[in-house]
Amino acid sequence: MPPEKKAPINKKPVTRKPAVRKPAVRKPATSKKKQTKIPVQLKIAIAALLLVLLSPLYYGYILKGFVATWRWVKDWGQDPNYRTYESFNIKIPKKYTIHGIDVSYYQGKINWPLVQSMKEDEVRISFAFIKATEGVMMVDPYFQRNWREAPKSGIICGAYHFFRPRKDGKTQAKFFLQVVNVEKGDLPPVVDIESLDGVSPLKMRAELADFLNYVELKTKVRPIIYTGLKFYEDYLDTHFSDYPLWIAHYYQPKLRLDNSRWKFWQHSDKAKINGIGHVVDFNAFNGDSTALSKLVIR
Template identity: 60%
Template sequence: MKLVIAALVLIMLSPFYYGYVLKTFTSSWQWMKDLGEDPLYRHYSKFGIKIPKSYAIHGIDVSYAQGQIDWHQVRDMKDGDVCITFAFIKATEGTLTVDPYFKRNWREAAKTGIVCGAYHYFRPKKSGKQQARFFLQTAGVERGDLPLVVDVETLDGKDPMVMRKELKTFIEHIQAKTKVKPIIYSGLSFYHDYLQGHFDDHVLWLAHYHKEELRVRKPSEWHFWQHSDRGKVNGINHAVDFNVFNGDSIAFRKLLIKN
């Protein structure tokens, strides 16, 4: 018996053994990809899109563009290991526009147990402080919500320095009133061009569509990834954005409003 065990140990320590294991693993991986079954980027037929497989917490974001939503159908939909856990809901834009579906979406989504966060579409040509005040008049935060979100994806013809100045003012006002830093949302290119290096201590939500992975300097650099704008969900009659959270359930709960 000792001789058998010793022989097995020698085999397992052999570089030829590890070469065989690696070759087998690589062959299996390639076989799956040849069949269109990328193990890290799988097509989910019910949702109608490919979804990155390395994440356990999935969500959507909605606005008036999705029309009237049946949030119970949204909550109950599942395809394999994917279901909707959270939703970002548009509340306001600039200093005058309230999303016409915000109040209904906010009320009905919360009833189903989906974790919600409200977002504001930021306009750099408007006062950051006025936008923050307007946002808070429409959307508050309660225990168990995601932090408020500022959506920054356009310069509105302004210099990038002006945009960042007004954004900083917006953020400071939101943080002073809620005691929580808002999440920053942006497209990947806009983030790289105008935001990277300026607001790195914030929770970051990036848009980059139809890719196997989000290409940033460090995987820990982002928290939410909007990976598709073509999702199909029961209870929603229009295409919807899909997102993943970069972390487990413990990390997700740590983000939620505590008071």
């Protein structure tokens, strides 16, 4: 018998997902630029600029400008008559024209020619007070050298005694004059009184009066009294009014004292002076060169 025919089987059509193609990334066409040549003059200018920028001199000018700007900022709003002098490393009142220092063994060995030659603007060292003695026994170890060498450099000098109120005033005066030979051309002798040393103000003034009277009697010169402003206000104001004053009052544009009373003002204790290895007290004289000449012993 012939084979039986089978009914055809219906097959589902196979569906295929379309292939996803990545979009073609095209690199932008690069256009070749012409290389421009730098002119020789521009190369020279750039080289010169680099030399200036790398030069120590350039940075020196920058530093100088910075220092000047800093000084202006620091002094802004301050008294224009009280400005910083870089050489001396302190502020100095501009009102005064005669300046000086005072020294003792603390400053060590001093090169006086260097001191005398130092100058900034019109500020220079015209006078020096030199410590000679203290109490009834102590002689400053550098006094004789300073007393001999400073005048050789053209600096006007005066000697001072550090007063001890617990010791007899007349004895201290005798001791001072044994060490110091006061001569023509010197500034008047000075007595330095800074503390009571445990005695009463009355006792201190009595011993100080004995010192002053004896020195004046022997030298025929009225001594100068050195002291701090507060000590003067507390213990010496209204006393010894016939004696010239040398007042210590630091870091101020003006001395808070009647101008007619004082001759010298110690306004700083931190000055740096050529020829001296330690900081130094700096002073202003209340007057011009003519007034200083009149004060010098004749």
